[in-house]
Amino acid sequence: MTMLRVRDMTVRFGGIVALDGVSLDLNRGEILGLIGPNGAGKTTLFNCISGVIAPDKGTIFFEGHSLVYAPPHVRARFGIARTFQNLQLWGSMTVAENLVVPMDALGRRNTFSDALHLPFSSYAERASMERARAILHVLDLDRYAGTLAGDLPAGIQRRVEIARALAMRPRLLLLDEPAAGLDAQETARLAELLHAVRERFHVSMLLVDHDMSLVMRVCDYVYVLDFGKLLARGQPAAIRSDPKVIAAYLGEESKKLEGEVATVVPTRPQQAPLLEVKQLAAGYGGLEVVRDIDLAVRPGEVVACIGANGAGKTTTLRAISGMIHPRRGRVMFGGRDVTGTSAERIAQLGLIHIPEGRGLFPNLSVEDTLRLVSNTAGHDVNITPAFELFPKLRQRRRQLVGTLSGGEQQMVALGRAILSEPRLVMIDEMSQGLAPTVVRQLFDIIRVFREQGIAVLLVEQFVESALDVADRAYVFEHGSIRLSGPAVELRADRKLVAGSYLGTAVDATAVAAANGNGNGHHVDPALMEIVSVRVPAKVKRALEQRAEVEGRPTGAVAIELLEKVDHQ
């Protein structure tokens, strides 16, 4: 029986068609997966269903109601609940209160009776609180009921988001990237949780996620979007081996494999590495995104970092360039230890980072943007080399950067990088949102960089193109490096790389389990939660040190200490 029927959904943002006539059916009791590469339109479709944006064309029916003109809170009344990719809990309220709000909002209660504390209001209040505790119990979140939601680590906040959505008694649960930032083991537990939620709360789900291991494990049926269009749909197993889907994720298989291998400069292992990263770990807030990263770039070498979204590639670049502080490990650049050095100092040493979204100023002209370089280098710089590299920019020198096309903006960013005479350029998602012809042009520029002796560290979603240009590559998965090797070898074994994108569900958990015993970070996730929430960072560090000295897992040390406190 169809619960949600989406027909011919079309959404345009300015000139860009984000969704182009997509139709989708979701049956009652089903967990439906929605996947696709970056910019495929998944989140747009999701926002259309939950009412955050209005489609230009198309219809949505939910249990017989047309949703086109229904504002978000009306959809919530119909029984559609959602979670958010960028956590949207109400941070100044406790976890229990977060669950009570949607319950109350759906029951009609009066502001004035609430302010007067009329008996009827406080009765409803208590009833909601009871239900909130029951839901928290089912999701194993009881102990956080009284904690402010904003103080929790991100992993727990994700679970609270699911709990909050369930508090609405939804019939359809929309999950927006629930596995973002979770490691392999946490993802496995999330999959179990979602199955349990379906059984206990009788909800259907629509799941958007980049993490294929989750989608493959949980979903009954999968829709694949690419460039706003429906690319494929089917059972998870069929989708995983669908050549069209693999092509959408990895880019077209290049035919010229044999011919141009010779152009790849042979690696120079004898030279000392320009950039050397050892045992790096970094993250945000309560979340450790990458750990145990070992990576090296030699002078004049092009190195690619590939892997699914959320695997930790961008975080690694940020930790290297000083935009975030590494938690552990060392970063050596040009023989100098630059761990924890400020970003501008690292840039002066000749390590240029072009972030995702290019980091340009939209209201400066092309020429002014390029001239800015002279300020950071400390002396005036001739900007003609940038124009020689990109003749197109010379014509547009007076134009504001914000009005340029995406490809031209990327040229400005590359041009700016080359003017500061770097030794290493790190480029994050250079080809994001660009047309294939433009992407090819930009990859040619990478070759120019190499000829000039500039090393390049690339983070790239077009795996084939990246491996084409790179000497070596690292494959990221769940926050650590899973594979590394010469690009030629990785290219030859296409299946190996595809595995880390489309999920080698069984292997991934096996790897995590094997790691878990070794480094002590995944010993007992429940205990680690206690330690990460209730204990100040200083105490936590002391605990970890003590555990290391005694050679036992942190969890065990924490338990022992807690017992001691209880005895006293």
Next chain:
Amino acid sequence: MTSRLIFRVLMALVAFAVLARIPVGFDVGFKFDAGLAVIWAFALLSLVLLTGYVGQISLCQATFAGIGAYTAGMMSATFHVDYIVAVAAGVAAAFVLGLLVGLPALRLHGITLAIVTLGIALVFDRYVFQDHAFEWLTGGTGGWRVGQTSMFGLQMDSSKHLMGAYVVLLALFCVVALLMVNLHESGAGRRFRAIRDSELAAATMGVNLTRYKLLAFGMSAAIAGMGGAFYPLVAGSVSPQPFWLFTSLQFAAIAVLMGVRYVPAAALGGAFMAFVPDVLTRYGHGTLFGRPYEISYDWFQIAVGVLLIVQLITLPDGVWGDLRQRVLHMRSAVGGLGGRKVKVA
């Protein structure tokens, strides 16, 4: 829950009893200041609801108070109604204006909303309160004189019976403040706070944004208007000067200074705004070490500015908010020394 409610009611009663006695022994000037303090406290309380709870910015709270004042003055001077009816009319007028101002807030956020409300304050300041076309509301250049009137059938005279007006005003403030505290913990208050923390999540979790934002603006304006409606009774007349643009800005500054999320901070701020300038003009001149000195009203403005900068650095949650936090901390620390077992897990 109920014991907390009883505690709050008791606190409100005690606060009322103490504050109602304080101005008795002082001269008319200070009595006037006391009345004014409660009027300003109402305006600050309206910001606690609007900014502290719902997270909306408004720079036209003095306009709401002014509408309350002029409507009450008009009702009293033109129609000679019982003054409490005039107050009700003032509150109603402010509520309606609040709903209208709330309309742009459905689409605007942050700085744009601030500019729009600033524009509204400017328009009312220049073209309503000081314009001939609205003389029926404002009573012309002289404003309304509310010399003698009655409230609940009792004689009220601004020159002699200032205390009567003050007590009624204070009682109303205590009731409204109590309601505001209750609201914070209740379901509706939580919906308000949900809008403040994440509008997107609130909407998709079933909170009707249109309704609750408009309600917040309406209620906030009504609270500011309630204070303003007493202005003619306390001051004896209305003029545009107390409700001009700058007062609105001052409300915003003082609300942030004292702690925009806390109800008692509004009372504190009201007293600060009413008494400090008067004390400065009274005792701000004399001789010190044989040299004459004079501290004029200008110094008050400078002091507010400096205090605001100091507060934002050292007490980011406002004077009341941070002091409260420190007292709670100290209490729990003392409690911990008393041998209570500290639960870690």
